[in-house]
Structures are given as structure tokens and as C-alpha cells.
Amino acid sequence: MLFACQTNPQQMEELSKEMDEPTVSSVDVEWFYTKNGEASFKLSTPKMLRFEGKEPYLEFPQGLELNSFEQEGEQDAYLRADYAIQQLNDKLIEAKGNVLLQNAKGEKLETEYLIWDELKERIYTEETVKITKKGQMIIGEGFESDIYFSEYTLKKSRGIINLDYVE
Numbered sequence: 118m119l120f121a122c123q124t125n126p127q128q129m130e131e132l133s134k135e136m137d138e139p140t141v142s143s144v145d146v147e148w149f150y151t152k153n154g155e156a157s158f159k160l161s162t163p164k165m166l167r168f169e170g171k172e173p174y175l176e177f178p179q180g181l182e183l184n185s186f187e188q189e190g191e192q193d194a195y196l197r198a199d200y201a202i203q204q205l206n207d208k209l210i211e212a213k214g215n216v217l218l219q220n221a222k223g224e225k226l227e228t229e230y231l232i233w234d235e236l237k238e239r240i241y242t243e244e245t246v247k248i249t250k251k252g253q254m255i256i257g258e259g260f261e262s263d264i265y266f267s268e269y270t271l272k273k274s275r276g277i278i279n280l281d282y283v284e
Contacts, residue, residue, distance in 0.1 A: 145163060162182070177203075185264060194267075198212035
């Protein structure tokens, strides 16, 4: 018996495009997003992977931290998650696992899944959330906010717990 193989370069290129391998892998990343020359967001992550294709995206397999800044350069919101994906075409960041969102007033939101929509300047989830603010903890399902977590709506509140608060 005799066997033969032939490699077609075009087929190999198409096959490699179908494989979901990152085109860029970076470690200890710190990015600043600017609007009109002013820092508006700072993204930090231990590892970032970039994937190309029709719907390119960035993956943050070891989580990320995202700080937003108001016009005067003061930090006004903070987001942390164990894992995240940023869809580059849609300008969406999907944060998953131990998601923490904190605003300038010190109010905290905790959930397992949150979407940060850069184009609509909205943050939202349909998952269970816990909001902690001075003297209260609020549990609910579904949440929507501006990107600074300064004005928000809790869709289904399940309870308010008053906490002993010491300043």
C-alpha cells in the first residue's frame, strides 16, 4: 500500500482562522482610555488575550479592574471581576465572578454577572445583586445604572437590611 499527503495553503489558512487562538497575549496590562485628551477610564489586568475575526474581542481570563474618572480627574467608579470579555465591535464588557462595583459615595454593588455598555453609557444585569450603602444592605434582582454608578435602579427588590453603621 502506498499513501500520499498534499497540503493546500489556502485550506490551512482557513483552518487556522477557525481555530480560536489569540492573536495577541499580554501580561500586566494597564490601559488608559481618554476622551478629549482627559483620562476617562483605566483598565488593569494581569493577563489579556486578543482574538480577531468577524467579532473581535479581548478576554481577561484572570480578571480585571476598571476605574472611571470624572472630568476633574477624580475617580468616581470602580469595577472588579474575576473574569471578563470585551466585545470590540459592540463596546461591551461582560464581567463575571465576584463582580464588585463601587461609586464615589462608597456604595457597593456585588453580583456574579454585569454588563458595562460603553456606547450607551449604561451598566446592567438581570442577576441577583447586593447593594451596600450607609446603614443599609439591599438585595434584589436586576439592576441598571449610569457608568458612574451614581444614578441606579433596582428592578426587583427582595429586602432591605438595616446595618449598624459606624463612621
